[in-house]
Amino acid sequence: QQQVKQSPQSLIVQKGGISIINCAYENTAFDYFPWYQQFPGKGPALLIAIRPDVSEKKEGRFTISFNKSAKQFSLHIMDSQPGDSATYFCAASSVSNYQLIWGAGTKLIIKP
Amino acid sequence: GAGVSQSPSNKVTEKGKDVELRCDPISGHTALYWYRQSLGQGLEFLIYFQGNSAPDKSGLPSDRFSAERTGGSVSTLTIQRTQQEDSAVYLCASSLSSGTPSYEQYFGPGTRLTVT
Numbered sequence: 183q184q185q186v187k188q189s190p191q192s193l194i195v196q197k198g199g200i201s202i203i204n205c206a207y208e209n210t211a212f213d214y215f216p217w218y219q220q221f222p223g224k225g226p227a228l229l230i231a232i233r234p235d236v237s238e239k240k241e242g243r244f245t246i247s248f249n250k251s252a253k254q255f256s257l258h259i260m261d262s263q264p265g266d267s268a269t270y271f272c273a274a275s276s277v278s279n280y281q282l283i284w285g286a287g288t289k290l291i292i293k294p
Numbered sequence: 295g296a297g298v299s300q301s302p303s304n305k306v307t308e309k310g311k312d313v314e315l316r317c318d319p320i321s322g323h324t325a326l327y328w329y330r331q332s333l334g335q336g337l338e339f340l341i342y343f344q345g346n347s348a349p350d351k352s353g354l355p356s357d358r359f360s361a362e363r364t365g366g367s368v369s370t371l372t373i374q375r376t377q378q379e380d381s382a383v384y385l386c387a388s389s390l391s392s393g394t395p396s397y398e399q400y401f402g403p404g405t406r407l408t409v410t
Binding site (some may be wrong): 216226227271282286 | 298325334335336337339342344350385399400401402403404
């Protein structure tokens, strides 16, 4: 019940296209859902995060869509650029638990 | 300000040797986390510190692994009698606190450990 399932494992998108990465969870106590971006040789960095009181959050070209009833959330990258090529991790946490539960990661490649 | 720093950036050691990995968190961050990331894999939680205390050591893979934190700041992860399966990138992260609303974890660049 603590798992966060992330898909796909890898994704290739043409420059200018929309990249979509999905995550699903079971624990209804989760109330914080961040996405982290990791470039090779670097640690992950927070990209965008959402709480379950909203269904969507947008920051520039990055949007999180959240479906509470389905217990799913997704990251959309609009107008994908080669510089977006990285590994993306979703995660989840609850106010009663300090620990982030991480998805397995998606390696995104944007083709020029 | 300075981010999370880790040293060394790379460590190659022989099987059976002990290694120490260091993490300097962001100043003022009370929570500190250690993770392990194998090649192309996700993050495996190892241990969490709140201040100098480690309330959760459940992720440590074996009793060869230990960690400490002193002065509420620097942390060291020690691996004794290293094995080849210990080869991975060890990531450290810190956050302002472990409770809401400051969940954001700031990561260091990691230490790449190779056991030959």
